[in-house]
Amino acid sequence: MGDVLRALIDALGEDVVVHGEAVAARATSYWDASPTRAMAVLRPRTTEEVSVALAICHRFDQPVVTQGGLTGCVQGAVASEKELILSLERMSAIESIDPVGGTATVQAGVTLQAMQEAARAQDLLFALDLGARGSCTIGGNVATNAGGINVLRYGMMRALVLGLEAVLADGTVLSSMNQMLKNNAGYDLKQLMIGTEGTLGIVTRVVLRLHPLPTSCNAALVALESFDRVTELLSRMQRDLAGTLSAFEVMWNDYYRAATEPGGHRAPMDRDYPFYVMLQAEGADAAADAARFETLLENAFEAGLIVDAVIPKSESERRALWEVREDFEAMLHGRTTFLYDVSLPIREMTSYVTEMRANIAAEWPDARCIVFGHMADGNLHLFVQPGVDGAEHAVCDEAVYAPLKSRHGSVSAEHGIGAEKRAWLGYCRSEGEIAVMRALKQALDPKQLLNPGRIFDPA
Amino acid sequence: MGDVLRALIDALGEDVVVHGEAVAARATSYWDASPTRAMAVLRPRTTEEVSVALAICHRFDQPVVTQGGLTGCVQGAVASEKELILSLERMSAIESIDPVGGTATVQAGVTLQAMQEAARAQDLLFALDLGARGSCTIGGNVATNAGGINVLRYGMMRALVLGLEAVLADGTVLSSMNQMLKNNAGYDLKQLMIGTEGTLGIVTRVVLRLHPLPTSCNAALVALESFDRVTELLSRMQRDLAGTLSAFEVMWNDYYRAATEPGGHRAPMDRDYPFYVMLQAEGADAAADAARFETLLENAFEAGLIVDAVIPKSESERRALWEVREDFEAMLHGRTTFLYDVSLPIREMTSYVTEMRANIAAEWPDARCIVFGHMADGNLHLFVQPGVDGAEHAVCDEAVYAPLKSRHGSVSAEHGIGAEKRAWLGYCRSEGEIAVMRALKQALDPKQLLNPGRIFDPA
Numbered sequence A, B: 001m002g003d004v005l006r007a008l009i010d011a012l013g014e015d016v017v018v019h020g021e022a023v024a025a026r027a028t029s030y031w032d033a034s035p036t037r038a039m040a041v042l043r044p045r046t047t048e049e050v051s052v053a054l055a056i057c058h059r060f061d062q063p064v065v066t067q068g069g070l071t072g073c074v075q076g077a078v079a080s081e082k083e084l085i086l087s088l089e090r091m092s093a094i095e096s097i098d099p100v101g102g103t104a105t106v107q108a109g110v111t112l113q114a115m116q117e118a119a120r121a122q123d124l125l126f127a128l129d130l131g132a133r134g135s136c137t138i139g140g141n142v143a144t145n146a147g148g149i150n151v152l153r154y155g156m157m158r159a160l161v162l163g164l165e166a167v168l169a170d171g172t173v174l175s176s177m178n179q180m181l182k183n184n185a186g187y188d189l190k191q192l193m194i195g196t197e198g199t200l201g202i203v204t205r206v207v208l209r210l211h212p213l214p215t216s217c218n219a220a221l222v223a224l225e226s227f228d229r230v231t232e233l234l235s236r237m238q239r240d241l242a243g244t245l246s247a248f249e250v251m252w253n254d255y256y257r258a259a260t261e262p263g264g265h266r267a268p269m270d271r272d273y274p275f276y277v278m279l280q281a282e283g284a285d286a287a288a289d290a291a292r293f294e295t296l297l298e299n300a301f302e303a304g305l306i307v308d309a310v311i312p313k314s315e316s317e318r319r320a321l322w323e324v325r326e327d328f329e330a331m332l333h334g335r336t337t338f339l340y341d342v343s344l345p346i347r348e349m350t351s352y353v354t355e356m357r358a359n360i361a362a363e364w365p366d367a368r369c370i371v372f373g374h375m376a377d378g379n380l381h382l383f384v385q386p387g388v389d390g391a392e393h394a395v396c397d398e399a400v401y402a403p404l405k406s407r408h409g410s411v412s413a414e415h416g417i418g419a420e421k422r423a424w425l426g427y428c429r430s431e432g433e434i435a436v437m438r439a440l441k442q443a444l445d446p447k448q449l450l451n452p453g454r455i456f457d458p459a
Helices: A002-013 A047-059 A112-120 A139-143 A227-240 A254-259 A286-302 A316-324 A346-363 A393-405 A422-427 A431-444 B003-012 B049-059 B112-120 B138-144 B227-240 B252-260 B286-302 B315-326 B347-365 B393-405 B424-429 B431-444
Strands: A040-043 A063-066 A084-087 A094-098 A103-107 A161-167 A174-175 A202-209 A216-224 A247-254 A275-283 A307-308 A338-343 A368-374 A377-387 B041-043 B064-067 B084-087 B094-098 B103-107 B161-167 B173-176 B202-209 B216-224 B244-253 B277-284 B308-310 B338-343 B368-374 B379-385
Touching: A002 A040, A002 A047, A047 A063, A047 A084, A047 A161, A047 A174, A047 A202, A094 A112, A103 A112, A103 A139, A112 A139, A139 A202, A161 A431, A174 A286, A174 B431, A216 A227, A216 A286, A216 A316, A227 A247, A227 A275, A227 A286, A227 A346, A227 A431, A247 A254, A247 A316, A247 B286, A254 A275, A254 A316, A254 A368, A275 A286, A275 B084, A286 B286, A307 B064, A338 A393, A346 A368, A346 A393, A377 A393, A393 A422, A422 A431, A431 B173, A431 B431, B003 B041, B049 B064, B049 B084, B049 B161, B049 B173, B049 B202, B064 B431, B094 B112, B103 B138, B112 B368, B138 B173, B138 B202, B216 B227, B216 B286, B216 B315, B227 B244, B227 B286, B227 B347, B244 B252, B252 B277, B252 B315, B252 B368, B277 B286, B277 B315, B338 B393, B347 B368, B347 B379, B393 B424, B424 B431
Parallel strands: A040 A084, A063 A084, B041 B084, B064 B084
Antiparallel strands: A094 A103, A103 A202, A161 A174, A161 A202, A216 A275, A216 A307, A247 A275, A247 A368, A338 A377, A368 A377, B094 B103, B103 B202, B161 B173, B161 B202, B216 B277, B216 B308, B244 B277, B244 B368, B338 B379, B368 B379
């Protein structure tokens, strides 16, 4: 046993330090059931234990990888044998909820779903929502600045964090547990921890912003003939549903067809329309909101903007419609699939998709290229299935990312960079920007111990 | 003439470098008509000229103070004779507006009002709004993370900035002109410039987020008997006006009385109620929104939450109501007044105001203490009028700020720290937090040249 492990066990006890064969008994991630590789896994119960652990690692120059719910998509939390894992899994308490101020104070290891449910129990909404809700944690949501389906209305995780506590690379506890919407007393230090993927500190506690719980919900799946009409529908609905539009999810025809293939979801409408949009508005006046929603859809129909629509008549019908958009795992099975999460200005989307598809077809003529996403946020997800054996991931990356450059797009809208997209960061960030990122890393973690090599190469 | 001035004139020309007597011909600020003190005033026309200027200042170790609209309240932009002023006044172009993406690309020196009007001309809303709109600039709004009256619905300036370009202390141009709602490709560098009061860089261009322009507006001034009822009204209105409530401004009785004194504003209702709230909702369905707003007020009246209400019947009546809340200059004339801008959790407000008033009364028995503010944001403004000659500002500061400590409040909700509040930063930020602020300053401006001594003492 190495010196650092001995020092950790002496300070924190065997119960906190998982080592030896017990490490391999843990799965690598939600996506990868193979045994975890790491020198050890720390499972601290308190911020103080995280601080003690990091102080020891700092003394021994020991790299540390932070783990939350392990649902991340960019290999950010997958460790090597030389790295030590620090998991927040035991710090999962919801400490308090303040209904007057609309805040919740929680530990970083609480799952998103547990937080959503605790808020709902007090007639409040924690507005972040995404498919991994059952496993992903608030700490991970902060570290990755998580997005999801409600960003249009409530913003990304950054907009939902009022304060936080983090442990820096040397073990210093940085407590900045602000509870107010407004606080301009000096630098807003929480921004250093939001979306920096655990490279500047380990988030241990968070003050979250809650919203009133909507009491009405109106949704529809609509079909459209062109992308121009999709953008016009978005503009109209944002204007006319004033503040209540919460989701506007677009699916290109190939996505909708793939999701409704025989054996998949039942197709709620014809499968030949060029575009489908799942939209949802949430308000506080059931009768009036439903009437208004239907009137706006009728108007859009009469104006020729939409050509077909399905309005669910029950909660189970509404959920079934959402499944077409959210439950896509079946279309990934049994085929090599490369997943992407890009963002770009809405006005560039059509030309981007055309160029990207051409790039893919030039490499693999039989490839399937599935496009959908959070269009109002400028965020598209792509599934590329080359349809041949041995297709190289990097070749596909180039085909997908290169057309973003001239369009001022991003290689990561919401998943982050992690280890997987590091080589492509330069496609959307300048040398100057990356130099400033490195300067921040150098200022806060000069030994490069926290999630090293994630986002950018070590300095 | 010193070497640095000679070098600046050689590089940028006499037209850009205001020096000698012309400096004193400029007023110090919106609040202070006395002559500007500074070594010189630079008026660059482009980002490149800002870059050249800062590179020269860096070479000569010359401190630089950035100026926008000069409406700041914390002496952040007031220079000394040893400092050089860099004003963005010539960089006031609105470069482009993208109605599909809902973005505007502007230079930092454009006024807030010009930006609001340009957006409105395209049926879009730039949602930041505050009293200084006619003079304050977008660059200053970014540097101070401006707040104002729409934060409840749209967030502070931080939520309205998608990308920006800044010049660092050594003249490096950091361009990060993101246009998308989502971009998680590495650190979100714009956060370094938002709310850091020009201490880490000079913002030259900004990509702003626009929103759909609301087409209905409903407002009311209401009276309430207790602060508990004010908080209950806020909860109800946030819930029942789902996403459309845009302002909820509370006035304690002393504010309302002072604003409606003889010679001041006409009192829209009785002057003896303990609390008044100005609320406003903006939507997209004139008839339905008005009916709903009135119904909710009737319900609040029947439930005993509110005891009186004035609903304006015209736009001019609505503006007259807002003037009671916004036009308070008359109550400041002719008396020593100390202005404050604190924030604290809403649940602590009543006890805070009681303790703060007792502190003031203990010092000055005849003092007037006027309380109002953006209550939904946790933000109170205070006007303290000691009523005696020679009252010391620092004594008043202590009386106002000390009761914030145990309540986890902030000495600055939206005005920032500047030079004026620097001594009080430690009342709401820990040594550890200030140490991290200094580490960031050291990383980006190691010579301490940009707005030196603002926010915290030099390292």
